[in-house]
Amino acid sequence: MGLEAPGVEMSLPRVAILDDYQGLALTLADWSGLDGRAEIVVFRDNLGPLDAAVEALAGFDMVCLMRERQAVSRALIERLPRLKCIVTTGVWNAAIDLEAASQRGIDVFGTSNGRGQRATAELTWGLILALARKIPAQDVGMRAGAWAGAPGRMLEGAVLGLVGFGTVAAMVAGYAHAFGMKVCATSRSRMARELPSHVKLMEPDRLFEAADVLSLHVRLTAETRGLIGPRQLRRMKRDALLVNTARGPLIDQAALIAALQSGEIGGAALDVFDQEPLPPGDPLREVGSNLILSPHMGYVTRETMADFHRQTRDVVAAWLNAGDPSSLAPRLA
Incomplete structure (x- = not known):
């Protein structure tokens, strides 16, 4: 449901963008509108096994997924107490344990499939x-x-x-x-x-x-x-x-x-x-x-990735405003 209302003293929310293999997230979408509102951290490589993923993501409020490159299992969710929102590209993602996310009260949104x-x-x-x-x-x-x-x-x-x-x-x-x-x-x-x-x-x-x-x-x-x-x-x-x-x-x-x-x-x-x-x-x-x-390049084109990253940015911005991003992207949990 977003973060605390303006005026509440708190550190900037931290947003992780995962599996950006080609380094496209910050070049195909303009994230400058979130300057001073959130700390954006991009992970170029896959996080690997559960313990490594927990260590990397422990300090984040939001996690942005590129399709099913990173599994978000119940075991991972239970070890990320700070996590409040997940944004995935695409209208569904079998790699997310939606039941575990819902039980934790974590918002989960998906973008469109784009092209x-x-x-x-x-x-x-x-x-x-x-x-x-x-x-x-x-x-x-x-x-x-x-x-x-x-x-x-x-x-x-x-x-x-x-x-x-x-x-x-x-x-x-x-x-x-x-x-x-x-x-x-x-x-x-x-x-x-x-x-x-x-x-x-x-x-x-x-x-x-x-x-x-x-x-x-x-x-x-x-x-x-x-x-x-x-x-x-x-x-x-x-x-x-x-x-x-x-x-x-x-x-x-x-x-x-x-x-x-x-x-x-x-x-x-x-x-x-x-x-x-x-x-x-x-x-x-x-x-x-x-x-x-071929290294799972089916959906990976400049046009599709631009669609995905821009929609992800818009969902992140709406959620940070304590709004409801479901008008921009379907709520999955």
């Missing part, structure tokens, strides 16, 4: 093209002095399989249609008549068997964790390509590595991982050129 969904769809399509035409491998070969690398494949006439059909998947389906692909999807919440005319609804097992490119677009839940495992990978074509810009644990990582190394599938591109940032020694970093890795 993040369109940005994610664009990156998904970029990864599909990079896999199909082996663009990263061609670049590496050229820099090593080679000229003609292994040929890629065309997308026209190929089958794109979409696991889930929400906003991002619908955008990707539009790109695929423009490229002349056949688009199929599996969805638990949509009927065939609700899909665009260029998208065919299909049962999951049939989708895995039919897809030349399989792209994941479902939320991570207890039910979807490990959705793509050894059984599903065995059903896929030997030259099929798998793309994940949704959530890392949707795929059994060990099973994927085995499938890529044995040639059970043709290739994969991952923008999301079980642990983020991906540890330097993670086995995924050792897989060959049939795996493309």
Whole structure:
């Protein structure tokens, strides 16, 4: 509910901006309006394990999150007695224990998704093209002095399989249609008549068997964790390509590595991982050129990040004024 009314003697409230990997928070948004009203501290790197996060955040009244880069668990909340408000980018954040926050009386607000969904769809399509035409491998070969690398494949006439059909998947389906692909999807919440005319609804097992490119677009839940495992990978074509810009644990990582190394599938591109940032020694970093890795850049564009940081600033300013930021951003707790 904001801080004490003006006139009450107190130190400046402290606001932590977390996981600003590219150093964009204070350049894409003008925070000067909070000069003299709050101390703004930016953390460029992920805070790491629980004890390290507690030590870093113990003195803060507000914490601003960039999507789900930092988990805010019950254990963390219970060890931050000064924390009064959390602002997350996006309309939901599965990394926040909302029940624990509510029980503590901590306000939680989320910004809009901005242009993040369109940005994610664009990156998904970029990864599909990079896999199909082996663009990263061609670049590496050229820099090593080679000229003609292994040929890629065309997308026209190929089958794109979409696991889930929400906003991002619908955008990707539009790109695929423009490229002349056949688009199929599996969805638990949509009927065939609700899909665009260029998208065919299909049962999951049939989708895995039919897809030349399989792209994941479902939320991570207890039910979807490990959705793509050894059984599903065995059903896929030997030259099929798998793309994940949704959530890392949707795929059994060990099973994927085995499938890529044995040639059970043709290739994969991952923008999301079980642990983020991906540890330097993670086995995924050792897989060959049939795996493309991207550091969770789906929503990360200049435009989207500007939207996120400006909306976060506006919510922080409203809360510091002891106002109700819910007119600017939805209240999550």
